[in-house]
Structure formats: C-alpha cells, structure tokens
Amino acid sequence: MSSPLLAVSGLTKRYRRGGKTIAAVDDVSFDIEPGETLALAGPSGSGKSTIARLLLRLIEPDAGRVEFEGGDFLSLNGAALRAQRARLQMVFQDPLAAFNPRASVARVLDDPLRIHGIASRKERPRRIAALLERVGLSADLAGRAIHEISGGQRQRVAIARAIATKPSLIVLDEAVSALDVSVRRQILQLLLDLQREERIAYLFISHDLGVISAIAHRVVILDAGRTAESGDARAVIDAPQSAIGKALVAAAPKLNRTSKDSDAADRQ
Amino acid sequence: MNPLRRFFRTPEAVAGAIILAALCAMALAAPLFFPGDPQAIAGPALLPPFQDWSLPLGTDRLGRDVLAELFHGARTSLAVGLAAAATALAVGAIVGTVAGFAGGGVDEVLMRITDAFQTVPSFLLALAFVSVVGPSLGVVVAAIALGAWTGPARVARAEVLSIRERDFVAGARVIGMHPLEIAFREVLPNALPPVLALSSVIVAAAILTEAALSFLGLGDPNRVTWGGMIAEGRAVLRTAPFLSIIPGVALVLTVLGVYLAGEGVVETTAVRRSLS
Numbered sequence: 001m002s003s004p005l006l007a008v009s010g011l012t013k014r015y016r017r018g019g020k021t022i023a024a025v026d027d028v029s030f031d032i033e034p035g036e037t038l039a040l041a042g043p044s045g046s047g048k049s050t051i052a053r054l055l056l057r058l059i060e061p062d063a064g065r066v067e068f069e070g071g072d073f074l075s076l077n078g079a080a081l082r083a084q085r086a087r088l089q090m091v092f093q094d095p096l097a098a099f100n101p102r103a104s105v106a107r108v109l110d111d112p113l114r115i116h117g118i119a120s121r122k123e124r125p126r127r128i129a130a131l132l133e134r135v136g137l138s139a140d141l142a143g144r145a146i147h148e149i150s151g152g153q154r155q156r157v158a159i160a161r162a163i164a165t166k167p168s169l170i171v172l173d174e175a176v177s178a179l180d181v182s183v184r185r186q187i188l189q190l191l192l193d194l195q196r197e198e199r200i201a202y203l204f205i206s207h208d209l210g211v212i213s214a215i216a217h218r219v220v221i222l223d224a225g226r227t228a229e230s231g232d233a234r235a236v237i238d239a240p241q242s243a244i245g246k247a248l249v250a251a252a253p254k255l256n257r258t259s260k261d262s263d264a265a266d267r268q
Numbered sequence: 269m270n271p272l273r274r275f276f277r278t279p280e281a282v283a284g285a286i287i288l289a290a291l292c293a294m295a296l297a298a299p300l301f302f303p304g305d306p307q308a309i310a311g312p313a314l315l316p317p318f319q320d321w322s323l324p325l326g327t328d329r330l331g332r333d334v335l336a337e338l339f340h341g342a343r344t345s346l347a348v349g350l351a352a353a354a355t356a357l358a359v360g361a362i363v364g365t366v367a368g369f370a371g372g373g374v375d376e377v378l379m380r381i382t383d384a385f386q387t388v389p390s391f392l393l394a395l396a397f398v399s400v401v402g403p404s405l406g407v408v409v410a411a412i413a414l415g416a417w418t419g420p421a422r423v424a425r426a427e428v429l430s431i432r433e434r435d436f437v438a439g440a441r442v443i444g445m446h447p448l449e450i451a452f453r454e455v456l457p458n459a460l461p462p463v464l465a466l467s468s469v470i471v472a473a474a475i476l477t478e479a480a481l482s483f484l485g486l487g488d489p490n491r492v493t494w495g496g497m498i499a500e501g502r503a504v505l506r507t508a509p510f511l512s513i514i515p516g517v518a519l520v521l522t523v524l525g526v527y528l529a530g531e532g533v534v535e536t537t538a539v540r541r542s543l544s
Contacts (some may be wrong), residue, residue: 090438094435098438100458103459
C-alpha cells in the first residue's frame with residue numbers, strides 16, 4: 001500500500017483568550033492521497049483556516065503530527081523547511097492581500113523560481129511567460145503591477161506562483177470565495193485542469209458546499225475545531241449525518257445544488 | 269491627479285521648493301562663483317554690506333568675503349543636514365524593522381537601546397560625541413544622526429508590526445523566502461512612507477544642530493559653516509550685527525524651506541495613500 005501524500009494526525013492548536021483556553025483545532029486527523037482533492041468545510045470559526053496555517057508552518061501546533069511526502073514536516077526548520085516548502089504551496093482568499101502591494105506580476109512569479117533555483121536569471125523571463133500562459137493569462141501581463149490587474153487575473157497569478165515550484169500539494173484557503181460566480185467557475189476549471197495534467201493534490205478549504213461538490217473527491221466537515229464527519233464528497237453532501245453537515249447543506253443556496261451537476265460534468 | 273501637480277498647487281510647498289532650489293543652486297555654484305578658499309582675506313575688515321559691489325555683503329572681522337562664506341556655508345549645512353538625516357533614517361528604519369519583524373528578545377533589547385538614546389537629549393549626545401572623537405565632517409554627521417535615529421526606529425517598528433501580520437508576508441514565507449529577505453525586501457519598503465514623512469523635521473533639526481555645534485566651535489574647522497559665522501560675528505554684535513544676522517537669516521530660510529517642501533511631499537503622498 002502506498003503511503004498518503006499528507007498524513008495529519010491529532011493536530012491541535014489552542015489559544016488563550018481572557019484566561020480561558022480555546023481549542024481552535026482539536027485533535028483533527030486526515031490523509032490526502034497524491035492527485036486527490038480533499039475539502040475542508042465548516043462554518044466560520046470552525047478552524048479551517050487555522051488548519052491551513054498550521055500545515056504551512058505559518059503557526060505552530062500544540063500537538064499532532066504532519067507527515068508530508070513521507071517525512072515529518074513539523075520537525076523541519078530553517079533551510080530544510082524553506083526547501084521543502086517548494087512542494088507544499090498555498091493560495092490565499094484575497095489575491096490582493098496575498099501579494100506585496102508594490103510588486104509587479106513578473107516579480108511575484110520570479111521569486112519562487114529564484115529562491116528555489118528553478119531557473120537561471122536569463123531563463124526566468126521565459127519561465128514566467130510560460131507560467132502565465134499555463135494559467136490562461138497573456139504573457140504581456142508580466143510587466144503590470146499587481147494592483148493594475150483584475151481580481152480573477154490576480155487569483156490566476158496566485159495559482160501560477162503556487163505551481164511555479166512544481167508542488168505536490170496546494171492548500172487553497174477560500175481561494176474562490178472572493179470571486180464572482182463566472183470567474184469562480186473559470187478558476188475551478190483551471191484548478192481541475194492543472195490537477196489532471198500535473199497530478200497536484202488540493203486541500204480545498206471552503207464554506208461553500210456547491211463549490212466543494214464540484215471539485216472535491218472527499219470532504220471533512222469541521223465544527224468548532226473538531227471533525228464532525230468525513231467521507232466521499234458526494235455522499236456527505238447528499239446525505240449529511242452530522243448536525244453541522246445538515247445545517248451546511250440546508251444553508252447552501254439551491255442555485256448551487258442545480259449547477260453542481262454541470263460543474264461535475266466539467267470534471268469528467 | 270498627478271502628485272507632482274498637486275504638490276505645485278500648494279503654495280507653501282512651492283515656496284519651500286523655491287527656497288530649497290535656491291539653496292541647492294547656491295551650494296552647487298559656490299566653487300564656481302567663489303573659487304579658492306572662502307576663508308581667505310578678500311578686503312578690508314568689517315566692511316558693511318552694500319558698500320563695495322565686489323564684496324556685496326561686506327566682510328567680517330578678518331576681512332573675509334561674507335557672501336563667499338554664505339555660499340560655501342550652504343554646502344556644509346545642506347550636506348551635513350541631508351547626510352545626518354539619511355543616516356538617521358536608514359539606521360532607524362533598519363533597527364525598527366529588525367525589532368518589529370524579529371519580535372521577542374531581539375525586539376526587547378533593541379527597543380531598550382532606543383529608549384536609552386531617546387532619554388538623553390540629542391544635542392547633549394552630539395556635543396559629547398564630537399568632543400570625544402574630535403570635529404570633522406563625518407563625525408558631525410554621525411553625532412547628529414546618533415540623536416535622531418530613534419524617532420524613525422519607533423515609527424518603522426510600529427508599521428512593521430502591522431505589516432508582518434498581512435497575508436503577503438505569509439505568502440513570502442510559503443514560497444520559502446529567507447526571513448531576512450522578507451524583512452528587508454517585502455516588509456521594509458512598505459513600512460517606509462510614514463518613516464520618510466519624518467525626514468523634513470529631521471533634516472531641519474539636523475541643520476540646526478550642525479549650526480549649534482559649529483557655533484560652539486565643534487564644527488569641522490576646515491569648512492565654513494553658518495553656525496561658525498554667527499559665532500564669529502558674536503564678538504562684534506553691537507558694531508557689525510549683519511555678520512550674525514545674515515547667516516542667521518540663511519539658517520531660518522533653509523529650515524523653513526526644508527520643512528515646507530517636506531510637508532508638501534508628505535501631504536501629496538498622504539492623499540495618494542488614502543485614495544489607494
């Protein structure tokens with residue numbers, strides 16, 4: 001049996017607030033197989049984003065293990081951690097906040113190529129153009145400032161940056177939530193295409209079950225930092241067992257339930 | 269609107285810019301109009317202004333050309349003022365960025381050092397430094413910067429504390445950027461605008477401190493300075509007040525010009541920031 005790409009077990013993060021200790025993430029475990037999409041769903045405050053930040057070592061957990069590509073990801077430090085970061089990337093919710101406001105598109109894409117020694121200085125402009133075209137953008141965009149391009153273009157640049165280092169896993173933290181519906185569909189399609197062609201696994205964090213049913217193979221539903229239920233995405237969404245799962249399904253707009261089928265068809 | 273045009277629509281800023289431009293022209297043209305040593309004797313001693321058109325502003329106690337001294341003094345004042353302010357801003361920005369970005373023990377140590385420098389009056393600090401090391405242009409610049417870097421350091425730290433929590437810093441960590449590069453390439457440039465807003469005040473204060481040091485005889489003895497000219501004229505204040513008044517007026521105009529132009533720049537960039 002092959003080992004999973006990412007194995008999270010007993011992940012826990014506590015915060016002290018006014019003398020009380022609150023567990024933002026409480027003993028959460030899940031696996032992600034190579035090339036698979038696992039969705040983390042749950043209402044706001046359920047610990048979804050905290051899990052993302054824990055996995056990317058932006059904050060440190062109080063307990064738990066994270067095995068990534070067969071190694072203990074939590075024990076990595078310094079240069080070893082920075083090197084391994086090439087394999088585990090992230091796309092943020094707000095594409096404007098996720099980039100240095102002074103940066104140009106070219107610089108945003110140049111950084112990962114330079115830091116990880118992927119391409120020489122002379123070769124990089126060509127690689128940047130290729131990355132932009134890979135995510136469906138014109139290579140001419142390279143010279144533009146981040147604040148000059150549209151939100152959908154920015155999120156495509158964010159995806160281009162994430163795939164620049166050829167990662168095996170990308171954490172997408174509400175990556176399509178800030179986009180309008182038509183742009184959202186295009187970005188989801190782009191993610192599905194990239195996954196099919198490059199075998200990238202996604203940890204897809206969202207509160208939107210319609211989007212999750214369109215992209216995810218499996219889903220973990222969180223409630224107040226704990227796993228409420230998990231399983232095949234379609235099965236969980238069609239027949240949620242937990243109270244929070246039922247509440248999320250009931251809260252999803254009907255429009256998403258009907259468009260879900262065509263979105264799912266796109267995936268085939 | 270174009271920030272340059274907005275700048276030139278503010279009358280104070282224009283006045284400041286004109287004064288500064290005139291000063292810079294003076295400083296740059298000094299060796300052209302007055303080649304040779306401005307401290308050389310050029311005519312009879314204590315010639316009042318507007319008597320002899322070859323010496324329009326008269327001469328001092330030793331018969332040196334006041335106008336030549338004024339031109340060459342502009343060089344010293346501007347050079348020392350700008351160099352000291354640039355040093356103070358650079359040191360302050362770096363200390364503040366390191367403190368704010370590293371946090372913890374590093375932050376504690378750096379901020380206590382900042383406190384220590386801030387509690388000592390900056391002029392006293394400059395005075396002590398120059399008396400110990402000896403007066404020269406570089407030492408005077410360092411002495412003035414020594415008392416001026418704490419303000420920029422505090423502003424930079426406060427700004428860095430808020431910037432380091434933003435997503436783009438997390439994004440830089442995610443792509444594996446080295447912490448030093450994150451601090452100085454991602455965070456520091458974004459923390460600079462409020463730090464640079466201090467520059468007009470710091471340049472103005474540095475020019476005044478330099479004048480005060482020279483007045484006390486702690487300036488570079490090989491250079492003409494306005495502070496030194498005032499000190500020189502002090503001995504004959506009753507009989508030849510113009511010797512103190514002329515460099516005094518030059519100082520006032522310089523400080524005013526720097527301040528007005530600096531405020532104009534801050535104002536226009538502040539508007540642009542709030543718009544974006």
